[in-house]
Structure formats: structure tokens, C-alpha cells
Amino acid sequence: MQYLPIFTKLDNKPVLVVGGGEVALRKCRAFLKARANVTLVAPWFCDELKEHAHNNEVTLIDAYFDESHLEGKMLVIAATDRDDVNNNVFELANARNVFVNVVDDQPKCTFIFPSIVDRDPITIAISSAGTAPVLARRLREKLETLIPQHIGPLATLVGSFRDKVKQRFKHFADRRQFWEGVFDSSVVSKVQTGNTEAAQAQLSQMLDAKAEPEGEVYVVGAGPGDPELLTLKALQLMQQADVVVYDYLVSDEIMELVRRDADLVCVGKRLGDHSVAQEDTNQMLVDFAKQGKKVCRIKGGDPFIYGRGGEEVQVLAANNVNYQIVPGITAAAGCSAYAGIPLTHRDHAQAIQFVTGHCKKDGQELDWQSLAKAHQTLAIYMGVIKSPHIQAELLKHGRSATTPVAIIENGTRKNQRVVTGQLGELADLIERNSVISPALLIIGEVAALHSQLAWFGQNEQTSSFAQPLTDVSNT
Numbered sequence: 001m002q003y004l005p006i007f008t009k010l011d012n013k014p015v016l017v018v019g020g021g022e023v024a025l026r027k028c029r030a031f032l033k034a035r036a037n038v039t040l041v042a043p044w045f046c047d048e049l050k051e052h053a054h055n056n057e058v059t060l061i062d063a064y065f066d067e068s069h070l071e072g073k074m075l076v077i078a079a080t081d082r083d084d085v086n087n088n089v090f091e092l093a094n095a096r097n098v099f100v101n102v103v104d105d106q107p108k109c110t111f112i113f114p115s116i117v118d119r120d121p122i123t124i125a126i127s128s129a130g131t132a133p134v135l136a137r138r139l140r141e142k143l144e145t146l147i148p149q150h151i152g153p154l155a156t157l158v159g160s161f162r163d164k165v166k167q168r169f170k171h172f173a174d175r176r177q178f179w180e181g182v183f184d185s186s187v188v189s190k191v192q193t194g195n196t197e198a199a200q201a202q203l204s205q206m207l208d209a210k211a212e213p214e215g216e217v218y219v220v221g222a223g224p225g226d227p228e229l230l231t232l233k234a235l236q237l238m239q240q241a242d243v244v245v246y247d248y249l250v251s252d253e254i255m256e257l258v259r260r261d262a263d264l265v266c267v268g269k270r271l272g273d274h275s276v277a278q279e280d281t282n283q284m285l286v287d288f289a290k291q292g293k294k295v296c297r298i299k300g301g302d303p304f305i306y307g308r309g310g311e312e313v314q315v316l317a318a319n320n321v322n323y324q325i326v327p328g329i330t331a332a333a334g335c336s337a338y339a340g341i342p343l344t345h346r347d348h349a350q351a352i353q354f355v356t357g358h359c360k361k362d363g364q365e366l367d368w369q370s371l372a373k374a375h376q377t378l379a380i381y382m383g384v385i386k387s388p389h390i391q392a393e394l395l396k397h398g399r400s401a402t403t404p405v406a407i408i409e410n411g412t413r414k415n416q417r418v419v420t421g422q423l424g425e426l427a428d429l430i431e432r433n434s435v436i437s438p439a440l441l442i443i444g445e446v447a448a449l450h451s452q453l454a455w456f457g458q459n460e461q462t463s464s465f466a467q468p469l470t471d472v473s474n475t
């Protein structure tokens with residue numbers, strides 16, 4: 001190991017930065033974050049450093065560096081653009097056993113600045129010992145996405161209970177068991193949702209051993225299929241669930257990302273094939289939560305857009321089950337973007353309506369008059385089977401037969417297929433091309449832009465979608 005990772009407490013400790021420009025400023029900021037006592041020496045200083053000095057945050061010495069400036073310093077940074085000065089700082093500091101860092105010159109560093117994931121008081125430092133800083137930065141970016149923001153406040157809360165827990169449990173093993181229980185409990189999601197008081201109250205109860213294990217349900221939108229369209233929050237909750245209750249619409253790649261040892265329950269839902277009735281799904285969520293389990297109820301797209309998430313959450317609320325709701329990218333947004341079809345466009349569509357082709361069987365009919373208006377976009381979910389009816393009603397209410405349409409099958413997935421044509425042939429297009437579910441219908445002037453923008457849109461996707469999309473154009 002070239003560098004031993006240690007965390008130093010620099011609070012009010014004397015450090016020196018040699019240099020007065022942008023690089024010196026950056027290093028100075030890092031020291032100030034750690035509340036160090038910072039002195040800078042240089043014949044010239046940038047305005048921001050002068051401002052820090054004006055606010056009594058740093059001391060500036062307007063001079064060329066010499067050995068006397070090292071007196072009493074714990075650490076020194078050489079951040080000048082002159083090799084001879086930097087070398088001199090390194091030699092003199094090293095001779096005095098003062099830790100030294102010459103910026104961008106790793107052999108002349110007896111300490112280095114790691115890449116940091118900052119969830120104060122939790123800090124994660126990553127170093128490649130100066131060999132591959134860009135790689136270290138990439139690792140940091142990965143960790144940034146994986147480690148939720150609430151870890152910091154959670155650590156603060158836990159820290160405030162440490163003494164009480166030590167008094168209550170004399171043995172280390174008992175304390176560890178207690179904390180494991182806390183981190184598996186809904187204290188975590190209370191902190192996550194900013195409900196610190198409730199988290200504190202629950203922690204106190206757990207300490208008094210009055211609390212039953214408390215389950216909770218995360219109602220999570222998984223987006224239309226590409227796993228990279230998951231939100232960070234969705235990913236984090238999928239990975240902390242004991243049970244995952246999912247629909248067919250959630251893609252296999254997304255299911256790969258749930259916690260390995262979670263129990264998986266498929267509740268189906270394809271048109272005409274409800275493997276589990278909605279009422280039973282609702283009850284299942286309540287029952288799992290009452291058993292103290294963390295349940296991830298994961299749904300395709302957004303849970304509140306034709307996802308029956310509203311009904312499930314109503315039942316959870318009625319049964320006093322804790323829950324969180326995480327929005328997802330809805331099919332209309334995901335499919336249209338990946339097909340290069342802007343849902344609104346200043347020249348073509350000033351409004352967008354989300355419509356379902358599959359109404360509850362109680363005679364509810366759509367407002368066809370409003371849906372048939374020109375210069376708007378219809379994004380029709382579950383519209384494949386009803387397409388002859390949709391086509392007939394829109395034409396009857398005045399929408400032109402030449403209105404462009406696009407049918408996006410398996411949108412955002414590797415097997416995405418886009419079929420384009422005109423409203424007058426919508427049902428025929430679906431039949432001729434054997435369109436299968438899931439498919440979204442986009443009706444409106446903007447659908448014609450697919451032929452111009454699809455490749456641009458597709459080239460913007462990541463390499464996992466590098467295969468050309470199948471494109472069946474009938475215009």
C-alpha cells in the first residue's frame with residue numbers, strides 16, 4: 001500500500017499553501033471545509049483568496065516562499081506554476097518531516113487528496129495513489145449514485161443515541177444486534193423522508209424494547225424498461241426490500257437489480273390475464289408489511305399513471321401501513337423520447353393528453369370531441385385492442401385521416417419497434433405488423449417527426465441500446 005488512508009482532524013491546525021492562483025484556491029477551500037488554520041504565501045493572490053482573507057478566514061503572506069514559512073505547519077501544499085519553487089517546497093518540507101503535496105506531481109506527495117463521497121458525518125475516500133485519478137473519480141461517481149443522501153442524517157441520529165445504547169447494553173454483541181435491528185427497521189425510511197422526529201421516537205421505543213418490528217411498502221415506478229431509466233431512489237429501495245411484488249410490465253433487466261435474497265412475488269397483469277386480483281394484491285402488501293417486512297411494490301412506468309398505484313396506496317393508508325411513493329418515467333415520456341417524437345412542439349402540438357384505451361367496464365366513455373382536436377398529441381396506453389374504435393371515434397369527431405400516428409412496441413427496450421403511418425389506417429397498421437403488448441400509440445402531428453429525429457434520439461442512448469431499432473414506416 002503506497003498511502004495509508006487515515007482521516008485527520010485539522011480543526012484549527014496550521015497548514016500552509018504555497019501559491020495564490022486558482023489551484024491554491026481549490027486546495028484552500030478543501031482545508032477550510034475541515035476548518036483548518038490556513039496560511040497562503042505568494043507574491044500575488046487571486047481576488048477570491050483576498051476575499052477569504054478579508055473575511056478573516058485565511059492569512060495571506062505577500063512574499064516569495066522560504067523555509068521560515070514552514071515553521072509550525074503540519075501540512076504543506078505547493079500549488080505554484082514554477083517547478084523550481086514546488087521542488088524547493090517539497091525538499092524543505094520533507095527534510096522537516098512535514099507532510100507535503102506538490103499538486104499534479106505524485107512522486108513529490110507524501111500525502112494526497114482522495115476523491116470523496118461526502119455524506120457528512122459519513123465520508124468515503126477513494127484513491128488510486130496518483131496512478132489513475134480519472135478512474136478514481138469514476139468510482140466516486142458510481143458510489144455517489146449508490147449511497148443515498150439520508151445516510152448522513154441517519155449517522156448523525158444514530159450518533160446521538162450511542163451513549164444511551166452503551167448504557168442499555170453492556171456487551172458489544174448485544175449492541176451490535178440492536179443496531180442491526182435499527183438499520184433493518186423503518187427508522188431508516190423515516191430519516192429518508194425527512195421525518196427525523198418520528199425516527200427519533202421510534203429509536204427511543206426500540207431502546208425501551210417496546211417496539212414491534214415495523215414493515216413498510218415502497219410503491220416504486222420502474223420506468224418503461226431500460227434499467228438505466230430507473231431513479232436512484234427506486235434502485236436504492238429495490239436493493240433494501242425483503243419482498244418484491246412485481247408486474248409483468250417490469251423488464252427482466254430491472255428485476256435483475258433487486259436484492260439477491262429478496263422474495264419475488266409476481267402479481268401478473270396482462271389484459272385479460274390478471275394472475276392475482278387487485279384486491280388480493282392490496283391485501284398481500286398490507287399482510288407483508290404487518291409481518292414487519294420491507295416490501296417493494298414495483299410497477300412499470302409510473303405507479304400513478306394507469307398503474308393502480310392510487311388504489312394500493314389508499315389501502316395501505318387505511319391500514320396504517322408506512323409507505324413511500326417513488327415516481328417513474330411513464331411510458332409516454334420514455335417511448336416518445338427513444339422514438340425521437342417530442343410530445344409537444346411549438347410548431348405542431350401545444351397540448352398532450354394521456355389516454356387509456358381500456359376503461360373500467362361501467363360505460364365511462366372518453367371525451368372524443370376534445371381528443372379529436374388538431375395540434376395536440378394523444379399518448380394512448382393500452383390502446384392496441386381498441387384501436388379500431390379509437391380510429392373510428394377520432395375520425396367521426398373531425399380528426400383528419402392523414403394525422404400522423406406512431407405505435408411504439410416495447411419502448412426503450414432492446415427490442416423496441418416503431419410503426420408509423422396515418423390515423424386512417426391505424427387499426428390496419430397494428431394488425432398488419434402484428435403489434436404486441438406493451439405498445440403505446442402516439443397520435444398527432446408530432447408523430448411525423450420520428451422519421452427526422454429517431455436516429456438522433458437513438459444515437460443519444462447508451463451503448464446498451466446500440467442495436468438499430470426496428471422501424472416499420474408506412475408513411
Ligand SMILES: C[S@@+](CC[C@H](N)C(=O)[O-])C[C@H]1O[C@@H](n2cnc3c(N)ncnc32)[C@H](O)[C@@H]1O
Nearest residue numbers: 224301302307330331381382410411438439440
Ligand atoms: C397498465 S399500463 C401501465 C402504464 C405505466 N404505469 C406507465 O406509467 O407507463 C400498461 C400500458 O402502458 C404502456 N406501456 C408501458 N410500458 C411500455 C413500453 N415499454 N413500451 C410501450 N408501451 C408501454 C402500454 O400501452 C401498456 O399497455
